[in-house]
Amino acid sequence: MDLGTYIGDILVSVNPYAPLNIYGDQIGQDYGNLKLFSDMPPHIYALATKAYKSLMKSGVSQCVLVSGESGAGKTESTKMVVAQLVRISKSASSNLVEQIKKVNQLLEAFGNAHTVMNDNSSRFGKLIEIQFLKTGVVVGGSNYPE
Numbered sequence: 001m002d003l004g005t006y007i008g009d010i011l012v013s014v015n016p017y018a019p020l021n022i023y024g025d026q027i028g029q030d031y032g033n034l035k036l037f038s039d040m041p042p043h044i045y046a047l048a049t050k051a052y053k054s055l056m057k058s059g060v061s062q063c064v065l066v067s068g069e070s071g072a073g074k075t076e077s078t079k080m081v082v083a084q085l086v087r088i089s090k091s092a093s094s095n096l097v098e099q100i101k102k103v104n105q106l107l108e109a110f111g112n113a114h115t116v117m118n119d120n121s122s123r124f125g126k127l128i129e130i131q132f133l134k135t136g137v138v139v140g141g142s143n144y145p146e
C-alpha cells in the first residue's frame, strides 16, 4: 500500500490512522540497501536513507523538515526518520541508540496533550540533531524542545 508520492526531494504522505505492515527492521534494511528509490514504494524510510547517503557522500549536514497540520503524523514520521537513521548507520553503541529513540517518550510525557485534532498532540516544536562520524557511525544526539 502506497501512502505517498515524491515531488522532487519532498515526500507527500497521508496518515493511515491504522497499523500497517510497512514498517520495522527488515523493511528499514530493504530501504537502506536501495540503489534506486523508484524500485520501492515512496516511504519515510527512503527519505531518511537518502539524507544519510547524502551526508556520507557530501560530508555536509542534512536536514529533514517535517510539516503538516495537527494530527498529520509529524511526530510519528519524525520517530521513523530517527529510527531509520540509527538503523542504517554502520554501528553504534546500542545504549546510545536506545537513548536517542526513547528520549521522545520522556518529552511526550511532559509536552503532549489530548486535543480535538489529535489524542496525543505535541504542544511544543522539536529540533532533533543526530551527530555522525565521517565513517557513518552515530556518536550523539540532541533534542531541543521549543
Ligand SMILES: Nc1ncnc2c1ncn2[C@@H]1O[C@H](COP(=O)(O)OP(=O)(O)OP(=O)(O)O)[C@@H](O)[C@H]1O
Pocket (backbone or CB within 6 Å): 015, 016, 017, 018, 019, 020, 068, 069, 070, 071, 072, 073, 074, 075, 076, 077, 117, 118, 120, 121, 122, 123
Ligand atoms: N504512519 C502512521 N501509521 C499509523 N498511524 C499513524 C501514523 N502516523 C500517525 N499515526 C496516528 O496518528 C496520530 C497522530 O499522529 P502525530 O501525533 O504524529 O501527529 P502530529 O502531526 O505530530 O500532530 P500534532 O501537530 O498535533 O502534534 C498518532 O497518534 C497515530 O495514532
